[in-house]
Amino acid sequence: MTKSALLKLNVVPCTFIERLNRFVALVDVNGETRKALVTNTGRLEEFMVPGRRAFCTPKRGGKTDFVLVAFEDLGGRGAIIDTRTQARAFERAVELGLVPWLRDCRIERKEVTVGKSRLDYLFGCPGGKIYAEMKSAVLRGGERGEYAMYPDCPSVRGRRHIRELIELSKAGERAMIFFIGAMPGVERFRPYSQGDPEIARLLAEAQKAGVEIHALSLALLPDGRIVLERPSLYIELEEDF
Structure with a gap:
């Protein structure tokens, strides 16, 4: 295991109090009720439980005082829900050459327009360019909690991105979707078909069409360090179970 x-x-x-809307939560910081920005649009019901210990970072400007970054999880480590933090940590891992499925690659562009969508990354690699989309997988599953899963609710945007990747692959381009299993202790990724059965089906179709599918795991330590726990998670798609 890499750390x-x-x-x-x-x-x-x-301490989490309640989610006011899609983007704002109430948290208790040193006995005061404050507003915190929520960047993750998933439901996050397993984490957003009143009274659950969490981790925030101070924020300047806007209508919120903090960013809700993570919830305390296994062994006191944090499950990172903040998608911006997930992206920053992933990008740093790529820069350091710690992601085996992107070794010797670099980020050429972000927010790349493809068809009717904007994909997260265009990578430049020795074997050519890769169009890639990142998704946040912060739903835990399995008997031992070993799975990071996506999505926890229907995602029209997620379906559209996968379809765009399928078309890119069919057109001869390298296309990739990868998942950030931002929870301590996860070992595998699989789609959560109860959250969106169409996405589970599309991922299996994407793999058959040549879209590369990967996942890695991150966790937050209590001192604020973000660590790469596993640079590659085993992928299980619908046809596998």
């Missing part, structure tokens, strides 16, 4: 530190955040312990 490479990627980032160091200025985290502030907080």
Whole structure:
């Protein structure tokens, strides 16, 4: 298991109170009720439980005072829900050459327009360019909690991205979708068909069409370090179970 530190955040312990809407939650920080930005649009029901210990980072400007970065999880480590932090940590891992399925690659562009979608990354690699989309997998599953799963609710945007990747692959381009299993202790990834059965089906179709599918796992340590726990998770798609 790899435990490479990627980032160091200025985290502030907080306690989750409630989610006001898609983007704002109430948290308790040192006995005061404050508003925190939520960047993850998933339901996150297993984490957003009143009274659950969490980790925030201070924020300047806007209508919120903090960013809700993670929830305390296994062994005191944090499950990272903040998609911006996930992306920053992933990008650092690529820069350091710690991601085996992107070794010797570099990020050429972000937010790349393809068809009617914008994909997260265009990588430049020795074997050519790769169009890639990143998804946040912060739903735990399996008897031992060993699975990181996506999505936890229907995602029209997610379906559209996978379809665009399928078309790219059929057109002869390298296309990739990868999942950030941002929870401590996960070992495998699989789609959560109860959240969106169409995405589970599309991922299996994408693999058959040549789209590369990968996942890695991250966790937050109590001191604010983001670590790469596993640079590659085993992938199980619908046809496998």
